[in-house]
Amino acid sequence: MSIAFKSPIFDVKNLNFSASGQDILAHISLEIFHGEYIAIIGPNGGGKTTLIRLLLGLEKPTTGNIKIFGKDLKHFKEWNKIGFVPQRAAQVDQNFPATALDIVRMGRTSKRKLFSRESEEDIQAVDDAMAKMDILNLKDKMVGTLSGGQRQRVMIARALASNPEILILDEPNTGVDIVSQQNFYKLLSKLNKEENITIVFITHDIGVIADDIGRLFTINQKAIICNDPKAALSCEDMSDLYGISAHLVHNHKHEH
Numbered sequence: 001m002s003i004a005f006k007s008p009i010f011d012v013k014n015l016n017f018s019a020s021g022q023d024i025l026a027h028i029s030l031e032i033f034h035g036e037y038i039a040i041i042g043p044n045g046g047g048k049t050t051l052i053r054l055l056l057g058l059e060k061p062t063t064g065n066i067k068i069f070g071k072d073l074k075h076f077k078e079w080n081k082i083g084f085v086p087q088r089a090a091q092v093d094q095n096f097p098a099t100a101l102d103i104v105r106m107g108r109t110s111k112r113k114l115f116s117r118e119s120e121e122d123i124q125a126v127d128d129a130m131a132k133m134d135i136l137n138l139k140d141k142m143v144g145t146l147s148g149g150q151r152q153r154v155m156i157a158r159a160l161a162s163n164p165e166i167l168i169l170d171e172p173n174t175g176v177d178i179v180s181q182q183n184f185y186k187l188l189s190k191l192n193k194e195e196n197i198t199i200v201f202i203t204h205d206i207g208v209i210a211d212d213i214g215r216l217f218t219i220n221q222k223a224i225i226c227n228d229p230k231a232a233l234s235c236e237d238m239s240d241l242y243g244i245s246a247h248l249v250h251n252h253k254h255e256h
Contacts, residue, residue, distance in 0.1 A: 006033050006034065007069075007070055008031035008032055008033050008067075009032050009033065009034055009068065009069060009165065009166050009198060010030070010031065010032040010055055010066070010067070010068060011031050011066070011067040011068075011070075012028055012029055012030045012031070012055070012064070012065070012066050012067075013029050013064060013065045013066075014027055014028070014029055014063070014064045014065070015027075015028035015029070015051075015054065015061050015063075015064035015065070015066065016028070016061060016062045016063045016064050017047075017050060017054060017059065017061050017062050018062045023221065024047050024050050024221065025047045025050060025051060025054075025219075025221060025222075026221050026222055027222060028051065028064070028219075028222070028223045029223070030217060030223055030225055032166070032198065032200060033198070034165065034166075034196075034198055035192070035196055035198055036198050036199070036200075036214050036215060037188070037189070037192045037198075037199045037212060037213050037214045037215075038198075038199065038200045038201075038213065038214065038215050038216070038217060039200075039201055039202075039203065039213050039215075039216050039217070039229065040052075040200065040201070040202045040203075040216075040217045040218075040219055041202075041203055041204065041216065041217070041218055041219070042204065042218055042219035042220045043204055043220055044204050046204075046219050046220035046221060047219050047220070047221055048170075048202045048204070048219045049087065049170055049171075049202065051219060051223075052084075052168060052170055052202060054066065055068075055168075056082070056084060056168075057073055057076070068082075069081065080162040080163070080164065081162075081164055081165045081166065082164055082165070082166050082168065083107075083156075083159030083160055083162060083164035083166065083167040083168065083197075084159060084167075084168050084169075084170075085155050085156055085158075085159050085167070085168070085169040085170065085172055086170050087170045087171045092143050092144055092146075092151055094144035094145070095144055096142075096143055096144045097142075098142070098143050099139065099140055099141060099142055099143065100130075100135060100138040100139055100140075100141050100143055100146065100150075100154045101126070101130075101139040101140065102143075103143055103154050103155070103157075103158050104126050104129055104130055104154060104157045104158045104161055105118070105122075105126055105161070106158055106161075107126070107129065107157070107158035107159060107160065107161030107162050108122045108125060108126060108161050108162060125161050125162070125163060126157075126161050128160075129157040129158070129160040129161040130157050132157065132160060132191070132195070133153040133154070133156055133157040133160070133187070134153070135150065135153050135154060135157060138150060138154070147180070148180060149179070149180025149183065149184070152172060152180065152184060153187075156169075156172075156187070160191075160197075164197065165197065165198060166197065166198040166199075166200065167191065167197050167198070167199055167200070168200045168201075168202075169188075169199075169200070169201040169202065170201075170202045171202060171203060171204070172184065172201060172203075188201065189212050192212075213229050214227075214229075215227050215229065216229035
């Protein structure tokens with residue numbers, strides 16, 4: 001996909017973030033464009049989740065500038081355009097008193113005024129999101145009784161319920177079995193190609209980089225942006241990123 005002459009969804013310039021006297025992120029500059037499929041990888045503690053929290057306005061940068069859809073972060077209000085699936089989203093207390101439908105409905109709150117009633121548009125959007133995730137049959141199931149893979153789909157459906165233009169997923173496969181992970185990456189690719197949703201997923205696991213990812217961002221305090229993910233996945237690059245001697249073994253075929 002050519003990204004020349006297009007305005008980015010996220011435009012980050014010289015972003016720095018420190019906490020408790022420690023530099024967490026340094027000199028981060030990057031752009032994320034509409035329709036992209038991006039992976040952000042790096043070691044635990046390297047600053048991946050902090051970067052996402054900064055992009056979502058949950059943390060304030062020490063210095064630097066973030067624009068979203070062309071607006072400075074402090075002036076951006078259209079958060080329904082951004083779907084977010086946080087870490088450990090698939091891990092839910094078995095006694096949590098909500099059905100799958102209840103959870104997905106929560107994704108419409110940013111579209112409604114406070115205390116307003118659910119509209120026909122809300123109902124349709126929730127149904128559409130659940131249909132995309134193939135979980136309509138789970139509507140009335142208590143979310144705590146679902147498998148990790150099913151809960152993962154419920155949480156993605158919640159993020160999709162606001163009809164976002166970009167979907168950000170932070171370590172989405174925590175607590176999810178291998179088969180569900182494979183189905184998950186097929187779903188992401190389908191959302192990107194058929195629904196034209198920009199996909200950004202964050203992981204510390206370099207083994208999950210899918211063949212159809214367009215760009216790769218590596219984060220370990222600083223950012224390296226690679227337009228050819230396969231070229232980045234060398235032992236030398238990964239050794240530099242993770243700070244250990246890396247030996248990559250390609251022992252699985254990507255069907256997604």
